[in-house]
């Protein structure tokens with residue numbers, strides 16, 4: 001036969017087009033997010049010491065183990081090596097007080113993983129931010145243990161949001177934005193590392209892990225809506241920058257509202273989503289029961305994600 | 320992320336290499352019903368080996384001298400060898416064919432003559448007002464276009480003149496990469512930013528006409544124009560074509576085995592590599608190095624084993640990268656999911672038909688989902704469904 005005329009061909013791989021790939025991977029994206037979180041981790045350790053370290057380590061370990069166990073039970077491939085559990089565990093630790101009890105960290109982190117991720121299949125299914133789910137779970141179950149003012153009695157830092165809420169605008173008039181920026185404020189251990197988180201956010205933007213729409217829209221909404229209140233009565237309402245630089249706002253802007261699975265994908269949808277989230281942050285802080293309403297704002301904004309996703313451009317060639 | 324790999328100009332204007340005569344050709348057949356040669360027949364360049372029943376699809380000719388060793392429905396294999404000298408007293412055997420005088424022919428006669436010479440006439444005569452010649456390299460990595468415009472100028476011009484005789488278009492536009500200095504008499508020129516996916520017909524047309532519609536427009540690419548030009552210039556059957564083998568442009572007989580061409584370009588293929596017939600974005604991987612190239616084969620690439628992450632069955636995690644890069648402005652992530660679950664109506668709702676199959680969604684997906692494959696599957700299923708519906712409707716009418 002003629003076939004013999006060529007030497008025995010090598011055994012080739014057959015794949016479908018396109019045969020090129022940009023090289024991005026989930027693991028790579030998660031590593032970048034971890035890198036972007038590093039400044040805030042350092043900030044947290046600087047301000048809260050080994051306590052913060054303990055909470056972060058415990059939360060990450062719990063998240064990874066819970067994910068691996070769940071995958072086993074669900075008879076799915078164990079994919080903890082993509083670092084998603086590490087990111088989730090770390091982000092969850094960021095919204096806890098540095099003095100959180102160990103059982104609070106463990107159960108909260110486990111709830112975050114189970115209710116926020118594994119219940120929806122695996123990475124990719126959750127319609128709401130896992131961190132916000134974990135936060136809601138803990139806040140509803142153990143409000144006192146989640147309260148930074150109650151758990152951090154041995155610190156000299158002050159919580160600007162509680163000050164504003166319980167002692168009025170006069171208590172924060174001589175607060176320095178610079179101090180807030182460098183993390184000199186009492187709050188959840190990672191969430192208040194405002195400057196470090198901003199730096200991390202810029203890393204994410206530069207490495208194209210996230211796009212500009214959601215952060216820009218959220219910041220704009222916080223400034224505009226906060227500005228409107230401030231313009232109405234500066235004696236009663238805080239400066240909009242105050243809202244940006246305190247509590248979990250910065251964390252939410254760059255790391256929670258830009259979560260892949262629970263946020264819109266289209267450009268228009270992202271902008272509307274960001275505006276909505278910023279608006280909710282100010283609204284909840286102004287009228288809500290919780291001093292720092294950011295996580296609620298995240299939860300609520302996630303609810304309108306499917307609506308935002310309906311905002312899409314006309315396909316090519318459509319009239 | 321590296322955007323440079325999508326630049327379609329390479330500054331390469333060198334002449335084409337002429338490949339050595341392969342020891343064997345496998346001329347691919349595509350619905351060619353009548354084979355004009357039998358096993359053991361002696362053939363020479365230009366000899367008809369198979370003709371196509373369709374009056375608009377080109378016939379196939381041998382590009383080399385040799386003996387037919389295999390005739391199947393999918394290909395004809397010819398082993399290269401010198402033909403035995405004629406026995407004493409016999410007439411000398413023919414060694415080539417006579418050129419056809421195309422200049423004097425018109426309309427149907429011209430079309431028939433071209434078909435007989437191996438040209439697929441149908442895509443050239445499509446009814447249209449505007450004819451666009453796509454002179455961009457079709458995909459990243461493919462590099463024949465610039466050389467063709469410089470070194471095969473006369474062939475290209477002959478092709479363009481012939482194309483104008485065939486096409487009913489009132490106006491012709493040649494789409495060139497920006498900064499190209501090529502000129503064409505009697506045709507307008509449009510400059511296109513030479514970046515993939517701008518070389519896709521749909522985007523080219525949108526760029527030139529300002530309308531996102533292919534209505535009244537026919538696009539012919541440079542590769543086809545070159546093939547037409549080669550026939551028009553010489554009046555001889557189409558037996559050779561240009562193939563860009565990893566950046567090396569080789570003129571080779573149609574049917575040359577992929578393996579022989581790779582060897583020609585000194586490319587080693589090892590176990591586990593992927594050999595791509597066509598461009599790296601839209602081409603097809605082949606598992607057979609003996610496969611012969613066709614008239615339209617414009618490129619060959621080898622992706623070494625392990626050079627990319629393999630495709631995975633990971634769920635989409637909604638990062639939005641595919642949506643961001645889709646030139647059709649549709650949502651490949653949603654469409655591929657719908658195809659996975661066989662929700663064809665949702666696919667239609669999400670405008671699966673608007674996809675121009677550029678492959679960018681799959682290129683950018685961090686989860687390595689095979690989106691283009693899903694979308695092609697979805698389109699195929701929809702076409703099947705629709706043909707069944709039409710068949711039913713016809714039965715009802717009867």
Ligand code: SF4
Nearest residue numbers: 645674675677678680
């Ligand atoms: S292949 Fe993907 S990116 Fe390209 S047009 Fe189709 S859906 Fe869009």
Ligand code: SF4
Nearest residue numbers: 635638639641652684
């Ligand atoms: S690029 Fe992949 S993972 Fe990202 S949204 Fe598209 S399909 Fe989903």
